[in-house]
Amino acid sequence: xxxxxxxxxxxxxxxxxxxxxxxxxxxxxxxxxxxxxxxxxxxxxxxxxxxxxxxxxxxxxxxxxxxxxxxxxxxxxxxxxxxxxxxxxxxxxxxxxxxxxxxxxxxxxxxxxxxxxxxxxxxxxxxxxxxxxxxxxxxxxxxxxxxxxxxxxxxxxxxxxxxxxxxxxxxxxxxxxxxxxxxxxxxxxxxxxxxxxxxxxxxxxxxxxxxxxxxxxxxxxxxxxxxxxxxxxxxxxxxxxxxxxxxxxxxxxxxxxxxxxxxxxxxxxxxxxxxxxxxxxxxxxxxxxxxxxxxxxxxxxxxxxxxxxxxxxxxxxxxxxxxxxxxxxxxxxxxxxxxxxxxxxxxxxxxxxxxxxxxx
Numbered sequence: 001x002x003x004x005x006x007x008x009x010x011x012x013x014x015x016x017x018x019x020x021x022x023x024x025x026x027x028x029x030x031x032x033x034x035x036x037x038x039x040x041x042x043x044x045x046x047x048x049x050x051x052x053x054x055x056x057x058x059x060x061x062x063x064x065x066x067x068x069x070x071x072x073x074x075x076x077x078x079x080x081x082x083x084x085x086x087x088x089x090x091x092x093x094x095x096x097x098x099x100x101x102x103x104x105x106x107x108x109x110x111x112x113x114x115x116x117x118x119x120x121x122x123x124x125x126x127x128x129x130x131x132x133x134x135x136x137x138x139x140x141x142x143x144x145x146x147x148x149x150x151x152x153x154x155x156x157x158x159x160x161x162x163x164x165x166x167x168x169x170x171x172x173x174x175x176x177x178x179x180x181x182x183x184x185x186x187x188x189x190x191x192x193x194x195x196x197x198x199x200x201x202x203x204x205x206x207x208x209x210x211x212x213x214x215x216x217x218x219x220x221x222x223x224x225x226x227x228x229x230x231x232x233x234x235x236x237x238x239x240x241x242x243x244x245x246x247x248x249x250x251x252x253x254x255x256x257x258x259x260x261x262x263x264x265x266x267x268x269x270x271x272x273x274x275x276x277x278x279x280x281x282x283x284x285x286x287x288x289x290x291x292x293x294x295x296x297x298x299x300x301x302x303x304x305x306x307x308x309x310x311x312x313x314x315x316x317x318x319x320x321x322x323x324x325x326x327x328x329x330x331x332x333x334x335x336x337x338x339x340x341x342x343x344x345x346x347x348x349x350x351x352x353x354x355x356x357x358x359x360x
Contacts, residue, residue, distance in 0.1 A: 093150050098173065101206040157169060177267060215259070216286060218284070297313050
């Protein structure tokens with residue numbers, strides 16, 4: 001028979017070993033341990049940030065597990081001593097003040113070329129175009145300070161069958177018109193289509209209506225679509241725009257589908273220039289189908305009253321020209337992440353905290 005002291009030591013040792021085995025087994029089976037937090041949700045992505053290629057892996061991180069939930073709760077205590085940081089409003093860009101819209105209709109700029117060839121010419125410039133825009137957008141007080149244009153959005157316009165790119169629309173913000181013109185002249189897509197000649201590229205001053213009810217997410221309950229409408233000659237429409245402006249605004253708000261909207265004006269140097277007359281409207285909205293989009297555009301009170309001489313409705317894709325809105329996809333070739341790494345290597349401020357003016 002073992003002495004009492006040896007028996008106690010053996011009992012204690014057996015108990016400790018039993019608890020260690022239970023802990024090891026729990027570490028392997030519990031989905032809420034640090035192993036789960038180390039893994040990343042895999043997101044399919046590309047330059048297109050419109051959600052059309054978005055998907056995510058099924059995750060079992062939050063399966064029902066009584067023991068797991070208890071352990072999970074201990075990691076998030078109410079008495080956490082992490083200091084609270086109060087965030088202020090997003091600062092305005094140094095280039096804020098004047099918004100311009102440039103629209104390229106490929107077939108009108110390059111006469112006689114096969115539409116499919118125009119499509120391939122256009123999409124082959126996408127990488128260079130995105131890089132060009134990101135270099136312009138990524139600046140702060142200490143780096144790339146001579147960048148004088150912000151690119152708010154860049155949208156390839158699609159054919160009615162959604163199979164080809166037939167044009168491009170860009171919104172640019174700057175303090176001066178000539179900065180915008182110089183930027184466009186060097187843009188890879190513009191240079192490919194026009195050779196850098198902006199003579200036939202429509203450019204407008206865009207007075208974006210800043211109303212929260214006209215900021216619906218693109219792709220919500222439909223697909224993002226653009227209506228580009230130009231007014232008829234002044235001798236025909238007279239005061240029709242002023243007479244329908246209130247009805248138009250009410251129509252857009254009631255629809256609950258408008259992403260952004262506003263009138264297009266002559267691209268004068270100064271926004272208060274009396275010669276900057278309205279020339280049309282640009283409305284971005286969600287539609288479930290092409291017929292739905294056309295019905296919405298034709299239902300505008302200004303359209304019904306005959307304000308426009310030319311109306312075009314196109315679905316579009318969105319390009320991530322900031323590098324902030326598309327995640328890395330480790331399962332595919334990921335030009336977005338490669339581009340971000342290259343820009344960071346060259347010294348560009350790619351972090352959110354480095355370019356707060358882009359966090360819109």
